[in-house]
Amino acid sequence: MIDLKDCGRFFENEELKKYTSFKIGGPAKYVLFPKNEESLIEAIKRARKDELEILILGNGSNVLCADEGYDGLVIILKSAFTKxxxxxxxxxxxxxxxxxxxxxxxxxxxxxxxxxxxxxxxxxxxxxxxxxxxxxxxxxxxxxxxxxxxxxxxxxxxxxxxxxxxxxxxxxxxxxxxxxxxxxxxxxxxSKEEIKNLMDDLWQRRLSKQPLEYPSAGSTFRRPEGHFVGQMVDEAGLRGLRHGGAMVSDKHSGFIINKDKATAKDVRELIEIVQKVIFDKFSVKLQREVKYIGGEYGNSCNNRDEWSR
The missing domain is CATH 3.30.465.10 (Uridine Diphospho-n-acetylenolpyruvylglucosamine Reductase; domain 3)
Structure with missing residues (x-):
């Protein structure tokens, strides 16, 4: 049992789906929003002393948290580290x-x-x-x-x-x-007008092309050299494919979305289906951009793509 209340806002058995853009993830053993740099360092020292796994999150926008949750300390920086x-x-x-x-x-x-x-x-x-x-x-x-x-x-x-x-x-x-x-x-x-016009233009392009109305982790796959993921997924007939609550977006085939209360298992399995079909059809191995955390993946936000044909 670790107590980090003096280091910031501290929670036990906190659902990670509250802090990820996918809106998916089971309970973390501990969640901390550190007050400052010194509190962050102190929290890591104590967690290491207790041999706790540690995960650092920002906006939680490029991760898929396991349904089982995370058996360790999740440190979220987005509240205090806003200088x-x-x-x-x-x-x-x-x-x-x-x-x-x-x-x-x-x-x-x-x-x-x-x-x-x-x-x-x-x-x-x-x-x-x-x-x-x-x-x-x-x-x-x-x-x-x-x-x-x-x-x-x-x-x-x-x-x-x-x-x-x-x-x-x-x-x-x-x-x-x-x-x-x-x-x-x-x-x-x-000029400020030129900057704003470009920002507005890029935002409108995102709105028109990306499924921002649904929870996701952004682009699911890295861009393979010489190919476009969305185009390959379309040509393979996978646009709109559903697996449990997860779905290949029918707005942008490079996104897998949380269509209807998807679990992490739903998303992982759909990713593997897409990878296998694309490899079989194009001999191109798609690598995940989204990082898996928790469950069998432990504390790594940098894990490589475990899929192989």
Whole structure:
């Protein structure tokens, strides 16, 4: 039994579906919203002493939590880690701030470069870890440095180059770093009207093409080189395919949605069905973008795709 009430808002047997964009997930043994950086470090120290598994979540937008829940401590950064400092063309943002809030703050100061991030349903920390991107841009184009907590609980600042950004990847994934803050270097090359018009245009494109009316984890699969996932899924006749409460979206075939009280098992099995059909038809192996957590997957938010033909 661990008590972290002095470290922030602390819950026992808390349903994770309350904190994920998929609206799926059983109870976590413990959930903590730390008050600050010091509370975060102290909570991790105590959890390690008690040999508890630890999972860090931001906006919970790229994960599928197991129906069995999570037998450990889930630390959620989105309430306290919301720092926002703007100086000239630089923005320092806390890991728990949403990308939408960040983009709107840049707009307020006539700073361009983050328009692409306006509609991404994640946090600053998650965006940096995953090198989130859309509509021709990505985080590596605007991030100047990242403040992280390493596995030895040392606070460090990494440059853009040291983050080793690539497609949906950064060194933070490989090293299990926790993102604390991100500094962005933006531009002053557009008027506020131009920035807003681009943000509105990208948002309308998302609304028209993506199933935002249903819970999901965003794009389910990584983009295979030389192929478009949605096009292959369509050609394979899988658009609208249902499995339990999960469904391949009939609005955008690259999304698997929580159509009707889906379980994590429903979603995992539907992902495997899609992967097998696409491999059999196109000899293309689709890799998950969504990360599995809890149950047999333990504390890893960086697990690789276990599917094989």
């Amino acid at each position: 926002l400092d703007i100086n000239d063309n630089k923005i320092i943002a806390g890991a728990g701030l949403s990308l939408r809030e960040l983009a709107n703050a840049a707009l307020d100061k006539n700073l361009s470069g983050l328009e692409f991030a306006h509609g991404i349903p994640g946090s600053v920390g998650g965006g940096a870890i995953m090198n989130a991107g859309a509509y021709g841009s990505e985080m590596k184009n605007v991030v100047s440095s990242v403040k992280i907590l390493d596995e030895d609980l040392n606070v460090k600042v990494l440059s853009n180059e040291e983050m080793d950004f690539s497609y949906r990847h950064s060194i933070a994934q490989d090293k299990n770093y926790i993102i604390l803050e991100v500094e962005f270097s933006l531009n002053k090359d557009k």
